[in-house]
Amino acid sequence: MRAVRMTAPGVLEQVEVPTPTAGPGEVLLRVGAVGACHSDLHILDAPAGLFPTPITLGHEIAGTVDGVGAGVAGWSPGDRAAVYGIIGCGHCRACLRGLENQCRVVPVGGIGLSRDGGLAEHVVVPASRLLHVGDMDLTQAAPLTDAGLTPYHAVELARERLRPGTTCVVIGIGGLGHMAVQILTATTAVRIVAVDTSVAALDLASRLGAHEVVQAGPDTVEKLRATLGPPPDGADVVLDFVGAQPTLDTARQVIATGGQVLLVGLAGGTLPVRPVADEPPPLPLETSVQVPFWGTRAELQEVIALARGGQLHADVQTFPLEQAPEAYEALRRGDIHGRAVIVP
Ligand code: NAD
Ligand code: ZN
Ligand code: ZN
Incomplete structure (x- = not known):
């Protein structure tokens, strides 16, 4: 073969x-x-x-x-x-x-x-x-097993904070991120703010239910703070599907006090929990950081159910x-x- x-x-x-x-x-x-x-x-x-x-x-x-x-x-x-x-x-x-x-x-x-x-x-x-x-069409079924399952599991981990009216920033609207936007839309009542360098990815995010989109660049933090509010306000949850230094720096500077950062992307950046001297600024108090990995078989069954029910594509x-x-x-x-x- x-x-x-x-x-x-x-x-x-x-x-x-x-x-x-x-x-x-x-x-x-x-x-x-x-x-x-x-x-x-x-x-x-x-x-x-x-x-x-x-x-x-x-x-x-x-x-x-x-x-x-x-x-x-x-x-x-x-x-x-x-x-x-x-x-x-x-x-x-x-x-x-x-x-x-x-x-x-x-x-x-x-x-x-x-x-x-x-x-x-x-x-x-x-x-x-x-x-x-x-x-189910197998070209639809295959992406559920990782691009669907991994964000579903991350959302499950953050479920406690994803209350109606809270804000979730989703960074990286690629294979995983575009499924994350739909999973948030289908299973929560949060405000979704999508971030990507690519305009096409942001257009996709808007079509799939993101309430606001921000094009990533040198001023990502300023643009996000303008929509989320300055610290200690900010994002209740950040889902980072890139994990590069610029996206982790963004996550650290826009997460609300008591928020939760879920680092899914594996692009090799680091997220300091405590600052070295005064640079970079520390994570806000009570912030949680998690490093999710893929998901469970039970969660995959739930992802398949979402897709078969027409809520995930x-x-x-x-x-x-x-x-x-x-x-x-x-x-x-x-x-x-x-x-x-x-x-x-
Ligand atoms: P992808 O290439 O399909 O999507 C990445 C998206 O991020 C793209 O839309 C790209 O434009 C955007 N992007 C890149 N750099 C950016 C930046 N600086 N700021 C904003 N947006 C940026 O990738 P994918 O298949 O969705 O995977 C995403 C990441 O998640 C990868 O690092 C992958 O290895 C990792 N991953 C982790 C797990 C896990 O269990 N932790 C599982 C699967 C994938
Ligand atoms: Zn994978
Ligand atoms: Zn084991």
């Missing part, structure tokens, strides 16, 4: 590999769609040794069951499924509570992270990773498998709006 693999650090190429077979407890899926996540770019850019090579990337997968291994119950050929990407150890305190995204065995296993993923015609996954999606740009490297280059340039989805 055809697969797009990271054959060496930083090298993504299409190769021919044997079609895998499902072992005990596993399912062979025919991949229907796989989302191109910005994390794949971080994986490609990571130093040698952090991720195994060669590996088929792609951790945002939906497909159709093609074969089942020994001992698998509840799944038959033809069933359509979304794939929960984390493979926790199953035994630690977190896994036992269903919080595989907090598994104590690190690094936690993942499809397309520690074993072959979905950028291929077929992928083998543990049957326990599958959730039914019914007759990925804005997708599709590419055939052979154009996956071009899709990632476009993502790197900032030329993808919503989610790039590869259809093998």
Whole structure:
């Protein structure tokens, strides 16, 4: 079969590999769609040794069951499924509570992270990773598993502060951020302020329910303070889907006293909790900072329910498998709006 693999650090190429077979407890899926996540770019850019090579990337997968291994119950050929990407150890305190995204065995296993993923015609996954999606379009189902699940989990973590009338600043309206705006719209009554460098991303945010948009630049903090009010007022919650130094500096300077910053993006910035000397200013008192990771299987089921109910819709740009490297280059340039989805 055809697969797009990271054959060496930083090298993504299409190769021919044997079609895998499902072992005990596993399912062979025919991949229907796989989302191109910005994390794949971080994986490609990571130093040698952090991720195994060669590996088929792609951790945002939906497909159709093609074969089942020994001992698998509840799944038959033809069933359509979304794939929960984390493979926790199953035994630690977190896994036992269903919080595989907090598994104590690190690094936690993942499809397309520690074993072959979905950028291929077929992928083998543990049957326990599958959730039914019914007759949903698979190019819609795939983005739910990460671009939908990760912001949904972050919103769940902030739920206590996301009261009617509060304000949530969403930074980075890409694959994850455009789903975050819809999740906030569907599940809260907060005022949503979207921030992005790209005008096209801000247009998408407005169409999806953001109440205000701010184009990021040298004056982001001033523009946000003008709409949120100066400190100690500000954003009750900041969801940062970039995580670069400029966005973390923005988050720190616009969060309200007692607010909550959720740092989802992995762009490598730092967020000082206490200032070194007087620069930068400290986080306001009572501020919480969290570093969410992906989500739980139960939350993915809720995300699928939101989508099946018509309240969550990925804005997708599709590419055939052979154009996956071009899709990632476009993502790197900032030329993808919503989610790039590869259809093998
Ligand atoms: P994306 O490329 O689709 O979207 C990023 C968006 O941020 C784009 O719209 C871009 O224009 C905007 N942006 C870039 N720099 C900006 C800046 N300085 N100010 C404002 N906006 C800016 O990426 P994605 O797939 O949505 O992923 C977002 C981040 O989240 C990545 O770092 C990814 O690795 C990370 N991620 C984390 C988790 C987790 O569990 N913590 C899960 C998935 C993805
Ligand atoms: Zn991802
Ligand atoms: Zn565990």
